Amino acid sequence: MKTKLFFAMAIAAGTFAFSGCQKEGCTDKSATNYDSKAQKDDGSCVYADTTSDIMLHFHPMLGSSDFAYDTEVTNWEGRKMKFTKAQVYLSGFHLNNDDGTTMLPTQYLLTKPETMMYDLGSVPNTHYHEIAFSVGVDSVANHSDPASWPSDNALSSNNPDHAFWNWNSGYIFIEVEGMVDTTADMSGSANAPFVYHIGTDALRNDLVFAHHMDLDGDITMMAMIDYLELFNGIDVRLNPDSHTMNNMPAAMALSANVPNAVTVVE
Amino acid sequence: MKRRFSYLLVMAVVLSACQTDIEVPVDYQKIPEWFPEMDIPAENELTQARIDLGRKLFYEKKLSRDESISCGSCHQIDKAFTDAQPIATGVEGRLGIRNTPTLANIGYTERMFMDGGVKTLELQSQSPIFTHEEMDFTIAEFLLRIAGDAEYQRMFSEAYSQEPGAYGISRSIAAFERTFISGNSRFDQYEYQHDETALSAAEKRGRDVFFSTKTGCAECHVPPLFTNFEYENIGLYEHYVDTGRARITELPEDVGKFKVPNLRNVAETAPYMHNGSFATLEEVVEHFNAGGVGHVNQNPLIRPLGLTEQEKADLVAFLHSLTDESFMNNSDFADPN
Numbered sequence: 001m002k003t004k005l006f007f008a009m010a011i012a013a014g015t016f017a018f019s020g021c022q023k024e025g026c027t028d029k030s031a032t033n034y035d036s037k038a039q040k041d042d043g044s045c046v047y048a049d050t051t052s053d054i055m056l057h058f059h060p061m062l063g064s065s066d067f068a069y070d071t072e073v074t075n076w077e078g079r080k081m082k083f084t085k086a087q088v089y090l091s092g093f094h095l096n097n098d099d100g101t102t103m104l105p106t107q108y109l110l111t112k113p114e115t116m117m118y119d120l121g122s123v124p125n126t127h128y129h130e131i132a133f134s135v136g137v138d139s140v141a142n143h144s145d146p147a148s149w150p151s152d153n154a155l156s157s158n159n160p161d162h163a164f165w166n167w168n169s170g171y172i173f174i175e176v177e178g179m180v181d182t183t184a185d186m187s188g189s190a191n192a193p194f195v196y197h198i199g200t201d202a203l204r205n206d207l208v209f210a211h212h213m214d215l216d217g218d219i220t221m222m223a224m225i226d227y228l229e230l231f232n233g234i235d236v237r238l239n240p241d242s243h244t245m246n247n248m249p250a251a252m253a254l255s256a257n258v259p260n261a262v263t264v265v266e
Numbered sequence: 267m268k269r270r271f272s273y274l275l276v277m278a279v280v281l282s283a284c285q286t287d288i289e290v291p292v293d294y295q296k297i298p299e300w301f302p303e304m305d306i307p308a309e310n311e312l313t314q315a316r317i318d319l320g321r322k323l324f325y326e327k328k329l330s331r332d333e334s335i336s337c338g339s340c341h342q343i344d345k346a347f348t349d350a351q352p353i354a355t356g357v358e359g360r361l362g363i364r365n366t367p368t369l370a371n372i373g374y375t376e377r378m379f380m381d382g383g384v385k386t387l388e389l390q391s392q393s394p395i396f397t398h399e400e401m402d403f404t405i406a407e408f409l410l411r412i413a414g415d416a417e418y419q420r421m422f423s424e425a426y427s428q429e430p431g432a433y434g435i436s437r438s439i440a441a442f443e444r445t446f447i448s449g450n451s452r453f454d455q456y457e458y459q460h461d462e463t464a465l466s467a468a469e470k471r472g473r474d475v476f477f478s479t480k481t482g483c484a485e486c487h488v489p490p491l492f493t494n495f496e497y498e499n500i501g502l503y504e505h506y507v508d509t510g511r512a513r514i515t516e517l518p519e520d521v522g523k524f525k526v527p528n529l530r531n532v533a534e535t536a537p538y539m540h541n542g543s544f545a546t547l548e549e550v551v552e553h554f555n556a557g558g559v560g561h562v563n564q565n566p567l568i569r570p571l572g573l574t575e576q577e578k579a580d581l582v583a584f585l586h587s588l589t590d591e592s593f594m595n596n597s598d599f600a601d602p603n
Contacts, residue, residue, distance in 0.1 A: 145388060146432065158409065
């Protein structure tokens with residue numbers, strides 16, 4: 001009986017001693033808490049994120065000033081304008097590198113000055129050298145039924161700001177409204193309405209920007225839109241209204257200003 | 267004997283059980299056999315729950331910003347779903363740009379609006395809600411208005427297994443509208459049911475004028491739906507303020523073209539033309555008889571017809587025979603609220 005007890009104690013002690021001299025820890029060299037002294041992996045390895053979340057800071061401007069509603073600014077020809085509505089659909093976000101193109105999880109945004117931060121979702125950590133997106137909506141989505149999109153999608157007609165032409169299926173890519181001085185000598189104040197609703201596939205702008213980054217953590221990319229620049233060269237006094245089809249020259253002129261009005265800060 | 271009786275009883279039970287298993291499609295539309303088949307999107311097959319929801323929404327004034335109008339305000343059943351106004355009126359008395367079209371047999375229409383700008387009835391049904399000159403509202407705001415409404419919750423759930431939203435709104439209104447079948451006019455009774463007495467002598471003469479090569483009316487207004495769904499310029503103006511089909515296509519050859527309207531119940535849908543510029547059928551007939559102003563895009567069929575006074579009167583009489591009283595008095599289409 002005594003002998004049996006002794007043996008049991010000896011085995012227990014031996015087991016303890018044996019395990020004690022094999023140090024446990026993270027043994028995977030690719031983990032952030034790799035322990036070079038550990039001999040036995042204890043499942044504690046922690047790995048760095050292989051993807052990073054990309055936020056877009058889409059900053060609205062009026063010329064060199066921050067965007068402000070109902071505030072008079074002077075346009076290219078010295079005419080006073082003020083803005084009461086400004087919203088733009090952005091879509092088709094992707095990042096390019098030498099290996100190809102990575103689509104961002106968020107594909108459609110309806111941007112307004114009230115909101116500057118937009119979550120574009122996560123992409124793999126690697127080097128990218130371009131970001132591309134469209135001002136407008138790709139033609140497939142542009143001819144889709146807005147009632148068919150999930151409610152939280154920017155294209156859904158459940159969205160309170162949703163801008164869709166019901167007389168000719170298609171999204172209003174750029175919706176800008178406000179007041180303009182209509183005196184010939186530009187001596188008055190901005191008190192006559194102007195309305196620009198720009199859309200149709202032909203007037204979508206597909207933009208590509210050089211943007212080098214070695215992604216290894218969540219980042220915020222900054223882009224800007226200058227709503228005043230959209231009207232560069234446009235005589236708003238003579239063209240106070242374009243719903244695109246009713247005033248195609250003005251719509252085309254505004255669309256042509258988009259590449260100058262939208263910039264990505266490198 | 268007793269045994270045979272019980273055997274029969276069992277058979278009867280089995281038979282009746284089988285019968286309830288046979289799925290007889292419910293006829294929601296009552297389409298006359300001389301009408302073509304209607305294409306219905308697979309995602310929006312007709313069910314009673316969908317039609318009921320669409321009907322409630324069709325007459326729902328909460329869909330307009332100031333809760334003053336519904337679809338049924340402009341599409342009035344007793345006027346074959348028109349409103350007797352030259353141009354439709356929206357909230358705050360805002361004038362739209364065109365005359366309210368009839369919804370009779372609207373489910374057959376391939377593209378919506380007189381310019382064909384909208385592809386489906388499901389898309390169209392959302393349009394008046396957003397349009398500034400119509401309801402000037404948004405679906406998001408409407409959903410807030412009905413957020414606590416248990417009946418809407420139940421109806422959307424039964425119809426589309428969804429919470430209230432744009433999908434169910436657009437689908438159900440389209441489903442309800444696809445039941446608007448008008449095919450029981452006196453013309454139908456005469457033409458397709460061979461009731462010789464259904465038309466008067468004047469109407470029969472007018473029928474001959476309508477279908478003659480002299481007028482060519484039926485070239486575009488093809489029975490039984492009385493439209494070919496094409497866009498035509500009928501020489502109303504030398505300069506069109508509303509360019510019609512060209513507003514969508516931007517093509518110069520489409521300026522002044524509008525969808526050929528369906529003539530069913532046409533005697534009840536005055537005034538006429540895209541802008542309601544003709545008050546009576548007599549004026550319309552006179553326009554076609556004169557042959558249009560000669561717009562560059564004018565259809566060659568529109569040329570001076572040289573109709574006699576008798577022929578013109580007979581033609582108008584025939585157009586009256588396209589009125590379908592049972593359609594305009596169909597209680598299934600009336601306001602359920």
